[in-house]
Amino acid sequence: MQELLDVMYSRRSIREFSDEPVTDEQVEAMLKAGMAAPSAQNLQPWHFVVVRKRKKLDALSEIHKYAHMLAEAPLAIIVCGDEDVSSKHWVEDTCAATQNILLAATALGMGGVWVSLYPKKKHQKQARELLDIPDHVGVLCALAIGHPAEKKKARTQYDPERVHEEEW
16 A cells, blocks of 8 residues: 555656656556546547657647646557537546556656646647647647656645645
8 A cells, every 4th residue: 555655646747857758668557557447337538649750749738838848758549539529528538548647657757747638629630630639639739748857746635724624
């Protein structure tokens, strides 16, 4: 149990990456973790676009004002949800998958950061056009992933003032 908690507390938003590549095996391990997430009615509406080409990573970095780290990251995973499969819960389902991917990256000695594209239609449209994502597929986020070039301490942000017993 402590090992799992250590990974959870160590997961931090990493925005600076070394030039060390992410292997195919590491990508597959992260995607397997993403697809191990729970989903409403087990519909698993997720799809993932793996981006490694520098030209596309640079273009993705310009979609959103907080996506600049994609210009340095060796890898991006674009997390999407098929609205035809799960029109009501694709966002929640893909959020769970996203967190699993970020935790897997941490466990593999890497880091990442979640760049939200949803609910901004403009950001989703730009990613959709750049990556040829079908219109019926929602674009939740871009994950910049790589080996950290920055160190951050493990931490929890536990706040007992936000915990309510039995009622507010």
